[in-house]
Amino acid sequence: MLHARRLVLAHFSVAFAAFLAALVLGAWQMYVRSPLSEWVHNPEHYYRSVTAHGTVMAYVLPTLVAMGLGYAITELALKRPLIGLRWAWAGFWLLLIGTAMAAITMGMGKASVLYTFYPPMVGSPFYYLGVVLVVVGSWIWVALMAVNLRAWKKANPGERIPLAMFGNVAGAYLWAWTSVGVAIEVLVLILPASMGLTDTINAGLARVFFSWTLHAIVYFWLIPAYIVFYAFVPRAIGAPLYSDTMGRVAFVLFLVFSMPIGIHHLFADPQVGIGFKFVHAAMTAMVTVPTFLTVFTVVASVELAGRLRGGRGLFGWVRALPWDKPMMLAVACSFVMLGLGGVGGLINMSYQLNETVHNTQWVTGHFHLIFAGAVVLMYFMAAYELWPQLTGCAPLSPRLVKAQIWSWFIGMMVLTLPWHLVGLLGMPRRMAYFDYTSPALQSQASIVTASAIGGFILLASGILLVWILATATRRRSTTVEPFGFSRPLHPQARTPLALNGFGLWVAMMIGLTVVNYAYPIAQLASLEQASVPVIPIGSR
Amino acid sequence: MREQGLYSWRNPWFRWSVGLLVAVTVVLLLLGFVVVPSVHPDFTAQGLWAGICRAAGVPAEWSGPPAAVERAPWTTGVVLERSMARAGSAESAGHGGTLASTSCTMCHGAQGVSASNAPNLAGQYPEVVIKQLRDFRSGARASPIMQAMAKIFSDRDVAALASYYAGLPRPRREPTSDGAPVPALVHVGAPLRNIAPCVSCHGGVDHKLGTPWLDGMPKDYLVEQLRAFRSGARGNDAEAQMRNMARGLTDAEIEAISAFYAGTAGAPHAQ
Numbered sequence: 001m002l003h004a005r006r007l008v009l010a011h012f013s014v015a016f017a018a019f020l021a022a023l024v025l026g027a028w029q030m031y032v033r034s035p036l037s038e039w040v041h042n043p044e045h046y047y048r049s050v051t052a053h054g055t056v057m058a059y060v061l062p063t064l065v066a067m068g069l070g071y072a073i074t075e076l077a078l079k080r081p082l083i084g085l086r087w088a089w090a091g092f093w094l095l096l097i098g099t100a101m102a103a104i105t106m107g108m109g110k111a112s113v114l115y116t117f118y119p120p121m122v123g124s125p126f127y128y129l130g131v132v133l134v135v136v137g138s139w140i141w142v143a144l145m146a147v148n149l150r151a152w153k154k155a156n157p158g159e160r161i162p163l164a165m166f167g168n169v170a171g172a173y174l175w176a177w178t179s180v181g182v183a184i185e186v187l188v189l190i191l192p193a194s195m196g197l198t199d200t201i202n203a204g205l206a207r208v209f210f211s212w213t214l215h216a217i218v219y220f221w222l223i224p225a226y227i228v229f230y231a232f233v234p235r236a237i238g239a240p241l242y243s244d245t246m247g248r249v250a251f252v253l254f255l256v257f258s259m260p261i262g263i264h265h266l267f268a269d270p271q272v273g274i275g276f277k278f279v280h281a282a283m284t285a286m287v288t289v290p291t292f293l294t295v296f297t298v299v300a301s302v303e304l305a306g307r308l309r310g311g312r313g314l315f316g317w318v319r320a321l322p323w324d325k326p327m328m329l330a331v332a333c334s335f336v337m338l339g340l341g342g343v344g345g346l347i348n349m350s351y352q353l354n355e356t357v358h359n360t361q362w363v364t365g366h367f368h369l370i371f372a373g374a375v376v377l378m379y380f381m382a383a384y385e386l387w388p389q390l391t392g393c394a395p396l397s398p399r400l401v402k403a404q405i406w407s408w409f410i411g412m413m414v415l416t417l418p419w420h421l422v423g424l425l426g427m428p429r430r431m432a433y434f435d436y437t438s439p440a441l442q443s444q445a446s447i448v449t450a451s452a453i454g455g456f457i458l459l460a461s462g463i464l465l466v467w468i469l470a471t472a473t474r475r476r477s478t479t480v481e482p483f484g485f486s487r488p489l490h491p492q493a494r495t496p497l498a499l500n501g502f503g504l505w506v507a508m509m510i511g512l513t514v515v516n517y518a519y520p521i522a523q524l525a526s527l528e529q530a531s532v533p534v535i536p537i538g539s540r
Numbered sequence: 541m542r543e544q545g546l547y548s549w550r551n552p553w554f555r556w557s558v559g560l561l562v563a564v565t566v567v568l569l570l571l572g573f574v575v576v577p578s579v580h581p582d583f584t585a586q587g588l589w590a591g592i593c594r595a596a597g598v599p600a601e602w603s604g605p606p607a608a609v610e611r612a613p614w615t616t617g618v619v620l621e622r623s624m625a626r627a628g629s630a631e632s633a634g635h636g637g638t639l640a641s642t643s644c645t646m647c648h649g650a651q652g653v654s655a656s657n658a659p660n661l662a663g664q665y666p667e668v669v670i671k672q673l674r675d676f677r678s679g680a681r682a683s684p685i686m687q688a689m690a691k692i693f694s695d696r697d698v699a700a701l702a703s704y705y706a707g708l709p710r711p712r713r714e715p716t717s718d719g720a721p722v723p724a725l726v727h728v729g730a731p732l733r734n735i736a737p738c739v740s741c742h743g744g745v746d747h748k749l750g751t752p753w754l755d756g757m758p759k760d761y762l763v764e765q766l767r768a769f770r771s772g773a774r775g776n777d778a779e780a781q782m783r784n785m786a787r788g789l790t791d792a793e794i795e796a797i798s799a800f801y802a803g804t805a806g807a808p809h810a811q
Contacts, residue, residue: 043728278576279565279572431731440732496553504553527599
C-alpha cells in the first residue's frame with residue numbers, strides 16, 4: 001500500500017502533462033523547419049519553442065519522474081511510509097511554481113536562450129529563477145531520499161539495501177552533486193547579468209560550469225530507466241534478476257564516472273586546454289562500462305525467462321520469450337535505441353571524430369535516440385507499472401500499451417535516423433529554416449521530411465500515452481495486487497559492504513571532479529579581461 | 541554481510557576501487573598532458589613543463605614575442621553599454637532640445653524627421669545616437685559635416701541629444717506589421733550566403749544594442765550607407781557585422797531593402 005499515493009500521482013501527472021505540451025512544440029518545430037512548411041516568419045518563435053521544449057524535456061519531465069518514482073520506491077522497496085511527506089509536497093510545489101514561472105517567461109519571448117542558456121545571451125531573470133526553483137525543489141527530494149535510507153538502515157542494521165532503492169539514492173546523490181555546476185553558473189554569473197547588475201559575463205567560465213552539469217544530468221535522467229531495467233523488467237517477464245551485485249556496481253560506476261567528463265561538450269571551446277579535453281574524453285569512455293554491464297545482466301535475465309519457458313539452443317530462447325507482455329517489447333525496443341544511440345555517442349565523445357559531427361543534426365539525433373527513445377520509453381513503463389498502485393485501476397490494456405510502445409519506437413527511429421544522416425551531410429542544428437531550393441541542400445529535403453513525419457508519429461504516441469493513463473480509472477479494480485520487485489537469481493549471495501552504501505563512491509565522485517575541473521575553473525575565474533558584453537534577449 | 545572496515549586497505553573493495561581509480565586517472569593525466577602534446581612540436585618546443593602548461597590551457601605566447609606589427613586602427617572606440625540605452629532625465633532632454641534646435645534641425649528636420657536625405661533621428665535609440673556622434677568625433681565614421689559638428693559636443697551634450705531624440709515620436713511603425721511586401725532578405729535573410737535577416741537586429745524579431753531604428757529612413761541615405769559598408773568605406777561596426785552582411789548584397793538587393801525601410805516599396809505611407 002502506498003501512503004504517498006497522491007504525491008507520486010501528482011508528480012507523474014504533471015510530468016506527463018508538461019511532456020505532452022512540449023511534444024506538441026517539438027512536432028511543430030519539426031514541421032516548420034522541414035520542406036513541408038513555409039519558412040517560419042519570425043525565427044524568434046522557433047527559438048522560443050526550442051527553449052520551452054528543451055526546458056520541459058530536460059528539467060521538468062525527468063526531474064518529476066525521478067522524484068515520483070523515487071518516492072514510490074522508497075515506500076514499496078523499504079516497505080515503510082515515506083518520512084517527510086510534507087517536505088515532499090513542498091518540493092513538488094516549488095517545482096510547479098518554478099515551471100510556471102519559466103513557462104510564462106518563455107511564452108512571452110523574454111528568455112529564448114535555449115535550455116542550455118548560452119551566455120553571453122541573457123534572458124529575463126524570471127526564467128532562471130524558475131529553473132532554480134525546479135532544482136531547489138529536487139534538492140528536497142535528494143535530502144528526503146537520504147533521510148529515508150538512513151532511517152531504514154537504522155531500523156535494519158546490516159540488511160542489504162533493496163536494489164531499486166540503491167539505484168534511487170545513487171541517482172539522488174548524483175543529481176545533488178551535478179546540479180551544483182548549473183546552480184553556480186546561474187546564481188553567480190548569469191543572474192547578476194540578467195538583473196542588470198553587471199554588463200559583462202565570463203562566458204567561457206559559465207560554459208565550463210554548465211558542462212559540469214550537462215553531461216552528468218544525462219545519467220540522472222538515465223537512472224530511473226536503469227532502475228526499471230533491473231527492478232521491474234525481470235519480474236514483469238517472469239524471470240529472476242541475473243545479478244543483483246552487477247546492478248549495484250553499475251549504479252556506483254555511474255556515480256563515479258558520470259560527473260568528471262562534461263568537457264567533452266566543449267571540444268570546440270578554445271578556453272579549455274587539450275589535456276583536459278583528452279582526460280574527459282577518455283573518462284567518458286569509462287561510462288560505457290556500467291551500460292555494458294547493465295545490458296549484459298538484463299539480457300542474461302531475459303534469457304533466463306526464455307529458458308524457463310522452454311526455450312532451447314543458442315537462440316531458441318528468444319522465440320520463447322513472453323513477447324505478448326508490454327515490458328518485454330519495451331525493453332527490446334529500448335535496447336535497440338540504446339545500442340544505436342550509444343554507438344553514435346562513442347563518435348561524439350571522441351575528440352577528433354567529434355569534429356565531423358559537432359553542432360550538426362547528428363547530435364540532436366543522438367540525444368533524442370538515447371534519452372527520448374531508450375530512457376523515456378522506460379519512464380512510460382514505470383508509469384504503466386505503478387498506475388494500478390496509484391489509482392486503484394485494473395491492469396492497463398496490454399494491447400493499447402503495446403501500440404503506444406510500438407508507435408514511440410517507430411516514431412523515434414523515423415525521427416532520429418534521418419537526423420543522423422543529414423548531420424553527417426553537415427546540416428547544422430539550432431536553425432529555424434533551411435533553403436531547400438538551393439542545389440546544395442535539395443537532396444536533403446526528402447530526408448528532413450521523413451524526420452518530420454517521425455515527429456508526428458511521436459506526437460500521436462504521446463497522446464495515446466496520456467489517454468491510456470487518464471482513462472485508466474474507468475476500469476476500477478476491487479483488489480490491487482501488491483507491488484513486487486525483481487528477485488535476484490542468488491538471493492543468498494553476499495553483498496560486499498562497499499556496495500551497500502555510498503560513502504566511498506561519493507568521495508571518489510567528488511575527488512575526481514576536483515581533479516578534472518578544479519584547474520580549468522580556477523584558471524578561467526582568475527583570468528583578467530575574460531568577460532564579454534552580455535546580449536540581452538527579448539529586452540526590447 | 542558484516543565485513544569490518546570499509547575504509548581500510550585490508551578491505552579488497554576499497555583497495556581495488558581506490559587503487560584502480562587512482563591508476564586510471566594518473567595514466568590518463570600522463571597521456572593527456574605529456575604523451576598527446578608531445579606528438580605536436582608546437583606544444584613541446586619550449587620543453588616538457590611548457591607543454592604541460594599549454595595542454596592545461598594556460599594562456600601563453602605560442603611563437604615568442606610578436607614582431608613589431610603596426611596595429612590596424614580600431615573600427616570604433618565606443619564600447620556599447622546597456623546604461624547608454626536608458627532614457628536620460630527630462631532636464632537632459634531639454635538641454636538636448638536646445639542644442640538640437642541650433643545645430644541639428646537644418647538637416648535632420650524640426651521634429652527629427654528629415655526632409656532631405658539626412659537620417660531621421662526621431663525616436664532613435666539613445667545608444668545609437670551616442671555611438672554615432674562619438675564615432676564622428678573620433679573620426680571612426682567619416683562625414684565632413686558631421687565630423688565638424690560632433691567636435692563641438694561634449695559627452696554630456698551627446699547624451700543630452702540622444703535623450704532628446706529618443707523622446708520624439710517615430711515616423712512609422714514596425715516594418716513587419718504594416719502589410720507591405722517584405723523582401724526575403726529583411727525577414728529571413730539568405731542563409732546559404734550567410735546573410736542574416738535585417739529584422740533579427742534592427743527590430744521586428746529582436747533588437748540588438750547599438751542597432752538603429754530604420755523605418756522611414758530616407759532611401760538614398762540607406763543605399764549610400766549599405767554601399768559604404770559593402771566597400772569598406774564605412775567600418776565603424778565594431779564586429780564588422782554590417783560589412784559582413786553588406787558584402788554579399790547586389791545593387792538590386794540594396795535598392796530593394798532600402799526602398800522597403802524607406803517605405804517607398806509598397807503603398808505610399810504618411811509621415
